[in-house]
Amino acid sequence: MLKYNFSAGPCVLPQEVFKKAADAVLDFNDLSILEISHRSKDFVQVMEQAQSLAFEHLGLQDKGYKALFLGGGASMQFLMCAYNLLENKAAYLNTGTWSAKAIKEAKMFGEVIEVASSKDSNYNHIPKSYSVPSDVDYFHFQTNNTIFGTQLQETPSVEVPIVCDMSSDIFSRQRDFDKYDLIYAGAQKNMGPAGATLVVVKEEILGKVSRSIPSMLDYKVHISKDSMFNTPPVFPIYVSMLTMQWLKDNGGISWIEELNNKKAGLIYNEIDRNPLFEGFVTDKADRSKMNATFVLKDEAHKDAFDQLWKDAGINGLNGHRSVGGYRASMYNALSVEAVETLVSVMQELERKG
Missing domain, CATH: 3.40.640.10 (Type I PLP-dependent aspartate aminotransferase-like (Major domain))
Known part of the structure; x- marks a missing residue:
């Protein structure tokens, strides 16, 4: 599993x-x-x-x-x-x-x-x-x-x-x-x-x-x-x-909202910082805290990135065909650890870049 x-x-x-x-x-x-x-x-x-x-x-x-x-x-x-x-x-x-x-x-x-x-x-x-x-x-x-x-x-x-x-x-x-x-x-x-x-x-x-x-x-x-x-x-x-x-x-919605904000902050900070990636949404104010969509700036990195996130135990990261790229869905039950793992994989791709 x-x-x-x-x-x-x-x-x-x-x-x-x-x-x-x-x-x-x-x-x-x-x-x-x-x-x-x-x-x-x-x-x-x-x-x-x-x-x-x-x-x-x-x-x-x-x-x-x-x-x-x-x-x-x-x-x-x-x-x-x-x-x-x-x-x-x-x-x-x-x-x-x-x-x-x-x-x-x-x-x-x-x-x-x-x-x-x-x-x-x-x-x-x-x-x-x-x-x-x-x-x-x-x-x-x-x-x-x-x-x-x-x-x-x-x-x-x-x-x-x-x-x-x-x-x-x-x-x-x-x-x-x-x-x-x-x-x-x-x-x-x-x-x-x-x-x-x-x-x-x-x-x-x-x-x-x-x-x-x-x-x-x-x-x-x-x-x-x-x-x-x-x-x-x-x-x-x-x-x-x-x-x-x-x-x-x-703790209810107030508790989960805090965690959801943290998860969204982790992934979007990395998308904005990492020179290999860019977000799909043009206005940052419209970014979803449930579904982060992003693409590789250079598709030459695709095979390496796909292998890295799969090796890290990540599932379901491929983007919808209407957008392409990747989609990190961060619903309530997804752990902060999961997002930290994805961020680490993105950083590893940059190091190997």
Whole structure:
């Protein structure tokens, strides 16, 4: 088993979570977690604990929100958000591949205003100068872009409901989460294995579209059944609950944000210092603390560098085909030691240079 997993997702998870999850596969109150009924008392407790932890980390207890754990990944939410909220027109910020996919789905239900886009520059920055019309049904954006390594550092100030895809940086840093009306996030970055998606929605924004919504795509239906309208992804929810408990036990978002800042500082300082590398993101203020994207200035060093990081026990460092080069994904459970190892490898390449 490789020691340092920089994969963009499914990604690294805490070792203690792996152990507890593995134990539950063999024995979860006399049955395997893989075979228990989602209607059983044991799993109902898991679901309630997962919802409670999500609210606690986001600071949204008793503020009119509901937490759902659904299937279909964040890609299903591109469709569900528009189905449930888009009556006339909506505003979207296009900062990457997944934003573009969300826009494509939303156009099936109404007018989509693309307030700004960095597509022409291959998404190497976050657009800054744009305005959001006050008459749209909602404003949709992503906080972090895994492929290109950009991240919105501040919550946009708008006068309309905010819908946000936080799939790749959920629970990684402090934010004023009550400014958001709907948050969704696939589990496979900072929560658990692929298969579950967290949706946190303010109830008051629902029920305002005139169209009929199929039951499986209706947030109100899933809320009424407490995420159990159909069989939920039991094991991914259980592992997500364990991961959120791990985060709480260690100090919560404030604790992990400090570690994430340290990891990001280590890798970006080396990218900027080392003459063999350069970052992909053009505006340093837009650099993601979850996904650092960088390239070799001279591809002649590629074979040597690839061998060095593989020999160091590093996995998943290759960049996405849209960017090339390398991508160091530094999700919550990745250790500082892992980033220090990568930095050492980059420095060794320079010495051998």
